[in-house]
Amino acid sequence: MASRAKATIFDIAREAGVSKSTVSLVLQGSGLIRPETAVKVRKAIEDVGYVYNRGAANLRKAHSNVIGMVINDLTNPFFAELAVGMERVFQSAGIVPFIGNTAENPVRQEEVLKSLMEQGVAGLIVSPARGTTPGAFRRLEMAGVPVVFAMRRLPESRIPVIAPDNHRGAYLATAHLIGKGHRRLVFFGGSSDLVVYHERLGGFREACETQGIAARDALVVEGETSRRGGIACLETALAMAEPPTAALCFNDAVAFGAMLALRKRGLEPGADFAIVGFDDVAEAEHYMPALTSVAVDSAGLGERAAHVMLKMIQSRTTRAEDHIGAVNLVVRESCGPDRRTRNRPTGTGGAA
Amino acid sequence: MASRAKATIFDIAREAGVSKSTVSLVLQGSGLIRPETAVKVRKAIEDVGYVYNRGAANLRKAHSNVIGMVINDLTNPFFAELAVGMERVFQSAGIVPFIGNTAENPVRQEEVLKSLMEQGVAGLIVSPARGTTPGAFRRLEMAGVPVVFAMRRLPESRIPVIAPDNHRGAYLATAHLIGKGHRRLVFFGGSSDLVVYHERLGGFREACETQGIAARDALVVEGETSRRGGIACLETALAMAEPPTAALCFNDAVAFGAMLALRKRGLEPGADFAIVGFDDVAEAEHYMPALTSVAVDSAGLGERAAHVMLKMIQSRTTRAEDHIGAVNLVVRESCGPDRRTRNRPTGTGGAA
DNA sequence: GCCTATAAATGGAACGTTCCAATAAATCAA
DNA sequence: TTGATTTATTGGAACGTTCCATTTATAGGC
Missing domain, CATH: 3.40.50.2300 (Response regulator)
Incomplete structure (x- = not known):
């Protein structure tokens, strides 16, 4: 049914009669290309059934725009709410976060963090699993990836925390x-x-x-x-x-x-x-x-955490203020x- | 704190006094390398704080081992259970699935699917959002990515379905x-x-x-x-x-x-x-x-869906039997x- | 018509990995 | 010893993109 080999920008280029660089410019929405050319290229993109290869792009680009959310228990509506709050602000920022579930298991958490890191995430919002060892986030700190904790914190850690009072x-x-x-x-x-x-x-x-x-x-x-x-x-x-x-x-x-x-x-x-x-x-x-x-x-705290994360990424820092959310009976x-x-x-x- | 530039296999190679190819072999757990060499390399990997770049690897490798799960409403414990069931089998297969939430919104769903595709997922398990248009999955079919529907189905679609009776x-x-x-x-x-x-x-x-x-x-x-x-x-x-x-x-x-x-x-x-x-x-x-x-x-159906997906990936097909799960009052x-x-x-x- | 300034498009190198073919080293049979 | 075989290791090309430095086309000024 489908052409076995995936289409690349070269295929688009050939189809549209331009160079690969032009295609790349169009993909990035650059204002440098002539509108008519852009239209032609976009048509070719449709025609060949192209899917952008973010992995290849990240090889050159400084950093990806993927954000990971690591949740300790998705079946708990409380944490699901947290995730939904974060989703909300990421959505309006045009970002699709990837959610990983750790099921309250530190070993699984390690796997999830590793996998997310390998994808080259720009940042990580984590509600740490119970029993997480203090050193579990050392690798992330070493890699300079911004991390914020949501809802839960670790005993001794300099990672910013968003949690209720x-x-x-x-x-x-x-x-x-x-x-x-x-x-x-x-x-x-x-x-x-x-x-x-x-x-x-x-x-x-x-x-x-x-x-x-x-x-x-x-x-x-x-x-x-x-x-x-x-x-x-x-x-x-x-x-x-x-x-x-x-x-x-x-x-x-x-x-x-x-x-x-x-x-x-x-x-x-x-x-x-x-x-x-x-x-x-x-x-x-x-x-x-x-x-x-x-x-x-919790949804509000999720939103807050997402905002803090976006700011951290933007300002290229790995530090931020804690935020203690108001509660009421x-x-x-x-x-x-x-x-x-x-x-x-x-x-x-x-x-x- | 951290070395600004990320470590690559070349850094490891230099540190360990071997070639980049040897490092690559070690990373893949190849049996070709001498155990002592492997130990040396693994130590170097630790020392330089290396994180594997899966994007770069996927550039050469046929396909990634990332699987996407697209859920229509994570705050509904019913669907959260489904996700957890899938997680369970993926975990024992050494795979970390990425979960995307569509909040029952077809537009958001489009974004999530696009983003997952760009990451080069090996397969997709989807519980489609209400109001999904029949054509929404055409692109995926064109790309030849295996897809299975869980819980919900689309009116006219040849994508396999795992759902209760x-x-x-x-x-x-x-x-x-x-x-x-x-x-x-x-x-x-x-x-x-x-x-x-x-x-x-x-x-x-x-x-x-x-x-x-x-x-x-x-x-x-x-x-x-x-x-x-x-x-x-x-x-x-x-x-x-x-x-x-x-x-x-x-x-x-x-x-x-x-x-x-x-x-x-x-x-x-x-x-x-x-x-x-x-x-x-x-x-x-x-x-x-x-x-x-x-x-x-639902957890059982999730497990089932995950198994079907693994089998589809393994046998490089985009088709599979529907599975209608037993119910009981x-x-x-x-x-x-x-x-x-x-x-x-x-x-x-x-x-x- | 010529030079300059601007706009649009392009080729090549680089990113970090894998894989193949090739090399180097070690072992063995005679 | 020598050639053949096996075992370990290696360099180079390729993957699909971005970005920089160029080139080419278009327009403007005189």
Whole structure:
């Protein structure tokens, strides 16, 4: 069906009766060629079914305009949103980013990074996989390729980071629960190999401290960052001698799991046990009951990351400022009514 | 920090005291070179911080080992699953696929396909965007690049398709509803620019016909294929003079929306109105009530598509058999109890 | 009509790799 | 030893593009 050998600019040149250089100029949209010539060439391009060979071009050109996005888990809508945000700004810049999925696997991540590098990417936006070793990005730094981290960061690294204000988000959510009258709280899910975990847990702890919750009443149950993990966390918490009455969850998936587990025990999320999630994924709003959660605007952070990347490429630098995105607590039904008015009919502080 | 100019095999050759050809052989893992030489070269590769230039290599090599996956909507967990399934088999084949997102936009899709082609991909797995014109893949066919469609197909096209048995899935689900005693049914969501829509709707209609439902009792409400669309569909249906009692939804998102709308009206999904979804996404199982849905095994279809692609590349062909994946109805709570026993205490057929 | 200035088109070298044919070195059979 | 064989290594051409320095065509000024 198709001519076996791929068409090159020479074929176009022959077809249009010009030189290869002229064809090249036309391809680059140079203003140097006469309009009629350009038209003739463009027709020939169509006729021979030409596809541009970017690899060959990059051999001469300083740098490509390919950007790689490395995502740790595409099935998590939270990260998919991030990717979509980035896509949006790249699209309007006429760039098609290539997305690689690492499935939270550092070995796979290494392969993906290597492959992207070999393609000669101009820059890389990465949401690093859990368990990424600090040295994993040394090669990229050596090669002078601009990199930005999105959502997650590595313990010691000079690579710029675009992430939400996890500490503040957790603080706000926890303060809200305490304000509702809860006095024994728990942090559900996540594990300490993630910097994000420490940030969120830190916010939780600080809120407990500054709002007069004793350290022994600020509990922590580690677990998978999934629905399943949330179920397990709740079981653990309720099995305690003195169970908590409210939970801040590492993310929304954990929160959904915890609510599910409550229901299975005949308890009503909100009324019997307060749940707050983190990330505010699209489902949160539609759950029963609707989930109170910390909104981080992942698509917005994606856009931000893309802009930073474009600027880095443009200014040929490998450094940039970190950007910490604002968060806000979206209060819905899962953290229930004010606890003071239920358990202790007369509060101490009055109207506040 | 890094040496500005990128290292090439010549730099490695100089460092290791061998010729560029030897370096090339080592890079390709040829058995021709003496082990000690190979070690020496590999050390040099490390030392100079070399990154392989695949573009240059592809200039000589017959074809690259890059495969592109073009997905119409990454934020839909259903398609994300598909991508993950493909990833899985490519990973074990030592291939890193590049994912491009088209956000259901044919224009963007054109850009993504063009960009992937320019990179010299060896093959393309595509879930085409809604509204893709029939000619959109002509260029690819001309270039002789193997393409397979996953999940979706185009009206008239000779490109091989890997997709679930939509007709049968819809038939099974509809028959189940009819078996439960429903006599006035509706198909919710989707629009006729999608081949999948016709397939599913066809299954619905066939089941109604063969199971003795009058044509005027087999209703159709088109709508967005989202939660929001589902809400709208339900409102429309209940506003009818003679409303249906059960709905087969185009996909799970529509089903979730319909259930939400039922709840808002104080109706209980399952008991008051039966809902069946399509795709069986992970959430379906965890919903309240759990959603009855047609499972299509999208990850499995992804794996299948990847295998077909690998085989096509290997055998240098652009043709392959279609593959229609088995489906099965997962009955949960959202289609409720048997209707006959509720509305007409004495059924006609006895125990069946 | 001639020289100069501008516009348009062109040939050649270079980019970093692979592959082939050729060379050099080592081994073996006699 | 010598020629034949095998094992390792190598130089050169080619891949499809860009970019620079030229060449050729067109127009302008006098």
